[in-house]
Amino acid sequence: MRSSVPVLFAAILGWVSIAPAAASTDGHPKGGAVDQNPPAPVPAPAAVDAEVTVIHASNNADAGIDPRIGKLPNIGSYKSYQLLSQSNMTIKKTPTTTTLPNGRILQISLKDVKDKQYIIDTSINQPGGTAFLPLLEVRASTGVPVFIAGQSYQGGMLIIAIKILSR
Amino acid sequence: MSTRDAPSGAVPGDRPPRGAPPTDLELMLWVDGELDAERAEEIADLVRHDPRVRAIVTALQRGAQVIAEEALLHAELANVDGIADAVMDAIDADDAAASRRFIAPRKRAPAWRGPAIAAVSIAFAAAAAWTVFFPNQLTQVAKRTPGTDSSGVTAANEGESTTGISIDVVDFGARPGTIFYVPSEDESILPVVWLTDDDTPSSEDTTEDQTPSSEDTP
Numbered sequence: 047m048r049s050s051v052p053v054l055f056a057a058i059l060g061w062v063s064i065a066p067a068a069a070s071t072d073g074h075p076k077g078g079a080v081d082q083n084p085p086a087p088v089p090a091p092a093a094v095d096a097e098v099t100v101i102h103a104s105n106n107a108d109a110g111i112d113p114r115i116g117k118l119p120n121i122g123s124y125k126s127y128q129l130l131s132q133s134n135m136t137i138k139k140t141p142t143t144t145t146l147p148n149g150r151i152l153q154i155s156l157k158d159v160k161d162k163q164y165i166i167d168t169s170i171n172q173p174g175g176t177a178f179l180p181l182l183e184v185r186a187s188t189g190v191p192v193f194i195a196g197q198s199y200q201g202g203m204l205i206i207a208i209k210i211l212s213r
Numbered sequence: 214m215s216t217r218d219a220p221s222g223a224v225p226g227d228r229p230p231r232g233a234p235p236t237d238l239e240l241m242l243w244v245d246g247e248l249d250a251e252r253a254e255e256i257a258d259l260v261r262h263d264p265r266v267r268a269i270v271t272a273l274q275r276g277a278q279v280i281a282e283e284a285l286l287h288a289e290l291a292n293v294d295g296i297a298d299a300v301m302d303a304i305d306a307d308d309a310a311a312s313r314r315f316i317a318p319r320k321r322a323p324a325w326r327g328p329a330i331a332a333v334s335i336a337f338a339a340a341a342a343w344t345v346f347f348p349n350q351l352t353q354v355a356k357r358t359p360g361t362d363s364s365g366v367t368a369a370n371e372g373e374s375t376t377g378i379s380i381d382v383v384d385f386g387a388r389p390g391t392i393f394y395v396p397s398e399d400e401s402i403l404p405v406v407w408l409t410d411d412d413t414p415s416s417e418d419t420t421e422d423q424t425p426s427s428e429d430t431p
Binding site: 117119120121163165176177178179180181182183184185186187188189190191192193194195196197198203 | 377378379380381382383384385386387388390395396397398401403404405406407408409410
């Protein structure tokens with residue numbers, strides 16, 4: 047019984063020291079002191095800027111990797127990754143659309159902002175046909191992209207990266 | 214004149230006249246060898262010649278012997294020596310225990326055991342916290358296969374993201390799709406929504422358009 051007391055104390059101490067950092071909403075542990083004051087509520091912005099990047103991945107060995115793409119995680123084992131377009135767009139409550147190289151329509155809207163994260167709704171629709179991706183709801187922080195891949199395009203596929211930009 | 218009521222010699226220092234008959238006290242003192250030499254010689258002479266005095270002395274000696282024997286017998290029955298031995302043994306045992314306490318300290322737990330247990334406990338608590346708060350990291354969070362209800366919506370994310378981005382809801386429609394996470398170069402985890410496009414290529418696409426083989430998929 048006596049020996050279990052320090053074990054229990056240590057477990058509680060460890061939990062208390064780990065839990066606040068792990069519960070950090072921005073995903074980055076906060077070292078040292080624990081902030082006793084709750085963050086002041088940030089008013090939800092009506093719009094946010096986003097960067098939409100469209101990449102063509104294929105097995106065309108001659109094309110290689112477009113240096114404008116920059117750092118790209120390993121999505122598929124293609125020999126070539128070419129940047130087709132990269133544009134900034136303002137995402138609002140009302141849907142914002144852009145046309146993809148394969149003719150489909152990428153539609154993005156800002157649904158809500160919670161805990162410094164932007165909840166955006168995305169869909170890819172085929173004009174005159176069924177939706178390719180009816181709904182994708184993403185909770186994103188600024189600067190972290192989400193990738194949508196798999197659409198066939200010119201012997202390869204399209205990779206769409208959507209990244210919220212800080213204002 | 215009886216030797217019992219003879220007044221002379223009863224009081225020490227009041228020496229009776231020479232040749233006076235001994236009192237009972239003097240006889241007892243003589244038996245115990247506690248009379249002075251001159252009076253003891255007189256009484257010894259009387260014991261040799263006076264049968265009455267000799268009988269008294271004999272009775273006193275016999276009585277003393279019986280008392281001594283009885284005392285020894287009671288001592289044996291009462292195990293007086295055993296009690297003394299037991300007391301001495303107990304004292305010796307206490308002394309030995311006290312000596313051991315001072316010479317050899319009580320065996321204690323090794324000094325590293327407390328910190329080690331604390332470290333293991335903290336690690337366990339950290340792992341538990343990590344498991345509770347980040348249950349979806351590096352795991353596929355949603356997968357749809359062809360033939361599933363196209364109008365169904367999948368709640369892809371049931372926990373908080375560690376990377377600043379997470380998939381809350383996804384509807385793959387009629388196509389097979391999946392969500393997986395890939396590591397980026399800054400060691401964060403990025404989500405990838407993957408749908409297999411099995412539609413006929415559009416008129417803009419070339420005839421050599423083809424869907425990536427399964428070997429190309431992550």
